[in-house]
Amino acid sequence: MKLAVVGAGLVGLMTAAGFAELGHRVVCCDSDAGTIGLLARGIVPYREPSLEPIVQRNVSAGRLRFGEEPEEIMRNAEMVFLAVNTPSADDGQLQLAPLWAAADKLGEWSDGTRRIVGILSTVPVGTAERLEARLRARLPAHCGVDVASLPAFLREGYAVRDFFEPARIVIGTASSEAAERLDLLHQRLPGPIVHADRRSAELSKMAANAHLALKISFANELAALAEQTGADYPAVAQLIGLDPRIGPHYLGAGLGFGGSCLPKDARALVRLADEAGAPQTLVSAAIRANAMLPLRMVRKLEAALSGPSRRKVALLGLTFKPGSEDLREAPSLRLIAELLRRHPGITLTAYDPAAGAPAIRHALPSAVQLCDSAEEALTGADAAILVTEWPEFRKIPAEDYKNWMNRPIILDGRNALDAAALNAQGIVCIGVGRLPATPAEPQPVHPMRLAENA
Numbered sequence: 092m093k094l095a096v097v098g099a100g101l102v103g104l105m106t107a108a109g110f111a112e113l114g115h116r117v118v119c120c121d122s123d124a125g126t127i128g129l130l131a132r133g134i135v136p137y138r139e140p141s142l143e144p145i146v147q148r149n150v151s152a153g154r155l156r157f158g159e160e161p162e163e164i165m166r167n168a169e170m171v172f173l174a175v176n177t178p179s180a181d182d183g184q185l186q187l188a189p190l191w192a193a194a195d196k197l198g199e200w201s202d203g204t205r206r207i208v209g210i211l212s213t214v215p216v217g218t219a220e221r222l223e224a225r226l227r228a229r230l231p232a233h234c235g236v237d238v239a240s241l242p243a244f245l246r247e248g249y250a251v252r253d254f255f256e257p258a259r260i261v262i263g264t265a266s267s268e269a270a271e272r273l274d275l276l277h278q279r280l281p282g283p284i285v286h287a288d289r290r291s292a293e294l295s296k297m298a299a300n301a302h303l304a305l306k307i308s309f310a311n312e313l314a315a316l317a318e319q320t321g322a323d324y325p326a327v328a329q330l331i332g333l334d335p336r337i338g339p340h341y342l343g344a345g346l347g348f349g350g351s352c353l354p355k356d357a358r359a360l361v362r363l364a365d366e367a368g369a370p371q372t373l374v375s376a377a378i379r380a381n382a383m384l385p386l387r388m389v390r391k392l393e394a395a396l397s398g399p400s401r402r403k404v405a406l407l408g409l410t411f412k413p414g415s416e417d418l419r420e421a422p423s424l425r426l427i428a429e430l431l432r433r434h435p436g437i438t439l440t441a442y443d444p445a446a447g448a449p450a451i452r453h454a455l456p457s458a459v460q461l462c463d464s465a466e467e468a469l470t471g472a473d474a475a476i477l478v479t480e481w482p483e484f485r486k487i488p489a490e491d492y493k494n495w496m497n498r499p500i501i502l503d504g505r506n507a508l509d510a511a512a513l514n515a516q517g518i519v520c521i522g523v524g525r526l527p528a529t530p531a532e533p534q535p536v537h538p539m540r541l542a543e544n545a
């Protein structure tokens with residue numbers, strides 16, 4: 092088939108490259124000339140494992156092209172996919188201006204066939220209907236068009252796997268003809284294809300992300316309860332996760348959820364629900380609980396370290412999750428803001444394996460000294476906070492922590508380290524939802540006791 096994708100961010104590019112890999116002829120365009128210039132040379136302008144070779148292979152094979160004028164797109168493609176950004180407004184609503192702008196630039200066709208326009212972007216319920224009405228009002232009568240909702244469920248860092256091995260493919264349509272054609276397009280992908288009406292498909296996307304947010308906030312509140320009651324949260328998570336009705340995923344406690352999707356989509360669901368008169372109080376609470384986590388971590392630091400204001404604290408990891416160079420709504424930024432608010436005199440160093448990415452340097456407050464290695468960040472530090480669970484942090488030997496740091500105290504904000512092994516080697520390592528075991532006193536002690544002893 093001949094396809095077009097508008098928007099060459101992660102969703103658009105993955106979709107364009109993925110369908111090209113499956114043998115379709117795809118053109119991908121973006122309003123950002125710099126992005127298109129790089130892609131035309133086979134350079135993917137962001138970190139996404141395994142995507143670049145797929146792009147390069149399909150460009151070389153002539154199945155994937157970049158940069159066609161938007162007006163040409165409808166004329167040359169049987170199906171067009173819109174994958175533009177839909178950012179949050181201050182009130183949580185998703186901004187659809189990029190979607191309308193992209194749609195309004197699409198040209199016409201004259202061969203009498205019906206084109207399909209699929210919305211891959213995350214949008215409020217009813218957007219597909221609004222877009223169809225908008226296109227129909229503009230297009231001449233002979234240009235039949237069906238707008239479909241095709242929500243994307245890709246994760247950053249796993250986009251290639253999620254595209255080629257999807258957990259589900261949701262096809263939201265209002266016509267059986269469009270449903271059949273989209274079925275055909277997706278038939279070489281292994282995931283189950285689920286047909287739905289467009290509104291249900293749209294709501295399912297926001298609901299999926301909001302549910303993940305709920306699970307994470309539940310995990311974090313339970314971890315706090317475990318700390319207060321002497322239980323071990325990772326053990327609790329493992330035990331409840333064995334129940335197939337609950338499952339082991341998204342029960343990881345720590346500094347909470349961030350990134351370009353979960354926070355934005357949870358807010359958008361709350362906003363949509365308020366407008367619709369069906370408030371989502373649970374999701375609202377999950378957002379509030381998530382916002383409290385940096386303060387909780389700062390309080391732990393205060394308990395572990397007397398007078399943090401005059402101390403040097405190293406942050407290990409900055410990105411919203413490992414394997415990414417994305418700082419959008421990253422918990423690290425909220426943590427840094429809270430540390431500086433409560434302890435203006437604190438010295439903060441930070442290291443992230445993706446620290447070379449210009450986006451990171453750009454987004455980081457100037458008060459934080461960005462380092463080129465974990466050693467540089469940890470040298471002379473009075474405490475470290477592990478913020479993002481990059482695998483390389485697990486490989487730092489206990490001896491290095493002891494040699495580099497002024498005092499080897501680690502607050503493991505993702506339960507990524509082997510706390511027992513570190514404790515056994517003379518390092519104070521305090522996880523989330525776990526009672527700290529100190530080298531001097533191997534029996535569990537309450538964090539307040541640590542402060543008293545400091």
Ligand SMILES: NC(=O)c1ccc[n+]([C@@H]2O[C@H](COP(=O)([O-])OP(=O)(O)OC[C@H]3O[C@@H](n4cnc5c(N)ncnc54)[C@H](O)[C@@H]3O)[C@@H](O)[C@H]2O)c1
Pocket residue numbers: 097098099100101102103120121122123126174175176177189190192193194211212213214243244245246247351352
């Ligand atoms: N990133 C993810 O992991 C992910 C996963 C599933 C769904 N989503 C959703 O998919 C959508 C896209 O996400 P993304 O991460 O790819 O976004 P992104 O911001 O990385 O990329 C969007 C691209 O669209 C381009 N664009 C904006 N307006 C345009 C226009 N009028 N014409 C042509 N190009 C235009 C931008 O220049 C940008 O390159 C969002 O709604 C997002 O919520 C994202």
Ligand SMILES: O=c1ccn([C@@H]2O[C@H](COP(=O)(O)OP(=O)(O)O[C@H]3O[C@H](CO)[C@@H](O)[C@H](O)[C@H]3O)[C@@H](O)[C@H]2O)c(=O)[nH]1
Pocket residue numbers: 213243244245246247248300303307340341342343344345346347348349350351352353356411412
């Ligand atoms: O047990 C967990 C799991 C995740 N997180 C955090 O949750 C955030 C989101 O993680 P993840 O879901 O891997 O990130 P995204 O790549 O943003 O993917 C989400 O958002 C995408 C965009 O909508 C969807 O397509 C995906 O299905 C959905 O997982 C990150 O800050 C993680 O650190 C936790 O705190 N605990």
